[in-house]
Amino acid sequence: MIEDGRGPVASDLEAHVARCAGCRAHRALLTLFAGIAPGEADDATVARITAALPKAPWRRHSLWSWLPLGIGAAAAGLGLVLLGGVPAGGAVGGFLGWLASWTLDSLAAVRGSSDAMRTLVTAGSGWLLAWLAIVALGGSWAVTALLRRGGRG
Amino acid sequence: MRSRDTLRAVVEDDSDVLRRVRAGDEAAFGTLIRRYEPKLRVYVMQIVGIDEEARDLVQEAFIRAWRHLDTYDSTFRFSTWLFRIAHNVAIDSLRRRRHGTISLELGEDGDGDEQRIDPADPGRTPLDALANRELADALAREIGRLAPAYRELIVLRHFSGLAYSEIAELKNLPLGTVKNKLFRAHSVLREVLGSYLGQLGGLK
Numbered sequence: 001m002i003e004d005g006r007g008p009v010a011s012d013l014e015a016h017v018a019r020c021a022g023c024r025a026h027r028a029l030l031t032l033f034a035g036i037a038p039g040e041a042d043d044a045t046v047a048r049i050t051a052a053l054p055k056a057p058w059r060r061h062s063l064w065s066w067l068p069l070g071i072g073a074a075a076a077g078l079g080l081v082l083l084g085g086v087p088a089g090g091a092v093g094g095f096l097g098w099l100a101s102w103t104l105d106s107l108a109a110v111r112g113s114s115d116a117m118r119t120l121v122t123a124g125s126g127w128l129l130a131w132l133a134i135v136a137l138g139g140s141w142a143v144t145a146l147l148r149r150g151g152r153g
Numbered sequence: 154m155r156s157r158d159t160l161r162a163v164v165e166d167d168s169d170v171l172r173r174v175r176a177g178d179e180a181a182f183g184t185l186i187r188r189y190e191p192k193l194r195v196y197v198m199q200i201v202g203i204d205e206e207a208r209d210l211v212q213e214a215f216i217r218a219w220r221h222l223d224t225y226d227s228t229f230r231f232s233t234w235l236f237r238i239a240h241n242v243a244i245d246s247l248r249r250r251r252h253g254t255i256s257l258e259l260g261e262d263g264d265g266d267e268q269r270i271d272p273a274d275p276g277r278t279p280l281d282a283l284a285n286r287e288l289a290d291a292l293a294r295e296i297g298r299l300a301p302a303y304r305e306l307i308v309l310r311h312f313s314g315l316a317y318s319e320i321a322e323l324k325n326l327p328l329g330t331v332k333n334k335l336f337r338a339h340s341v342l343r344e345v346l347g348s349y350l351g352q353l354g355g356l357k
Contacts (some may be wrong), residue, residue, distance in 0.1 A: 025347055037314035038314060050183050054219070055223075057221075058175065109238075
């Protein structure tokens, strides 16, 4: 019962402990140990570890987690439409602008995403696809960063 | 010492916190960090022997737990799952270091022999908080002389503050075996520290 330390010790046991040097020493040892159990971590420790935690893995499965990428891609597409082509200067920019306009016309003509992709690929618009992907990723990153900043604030 | 009812309340608390974390209140994980970091740090410290390294390894253990939280089996206590992760992280670190220090058993190797690494530096322990330095030093020395299996149970029970049932689950031992081994370890310590403990005999 001394070892378990549960509840009040019966009076006859208490009397035994009072007489028995071994039991007194045993209880003294357990009392000593009871006083050294660690407490709780301080705020700085909690903040340090919390800051080191990666994004919650179970959140990656959520549809909402794709929202930044969707917004980024939509923003990039809208920008492309509003600008009437790829915003770049010089001959390359002119070429890419023409390519973008031609691609948008093709997209409008075929009215189907799979057909549009086929059109893009067969027309050799790989650069445009790459540009779109880069802008979509960039937009996504930017929106994600903004959301994170908003969350911290 | 915690009663069984108190232990049950703590386990329920952990479950509630985990439910909140999974429901999107990720800041609630801080409650678990606050609750278990000191206990884990003492435990890992006893394995790796260097306090700074123990600090980093416990952080790594929390990160690993966080990453695998969606695979945590709630039929086990969160505390024992976390301690098991911390143990693995510490052992991984020791294996990387090769010449590390450990005071605990590593289990059996491929030949069925028990692997043990002894501490080169006991480092800081909760005993440092004791006002009676002479007693603290004697206790640390005698705990260091215990057989590794007993020493580990003493660390888990008294330095990390785990309940008997938590230790039993963590070490895959019957509860009676844990109680029996701890009683024997206490008895050894009581015998060798009799003169010191005699002075404290009046303590309740």
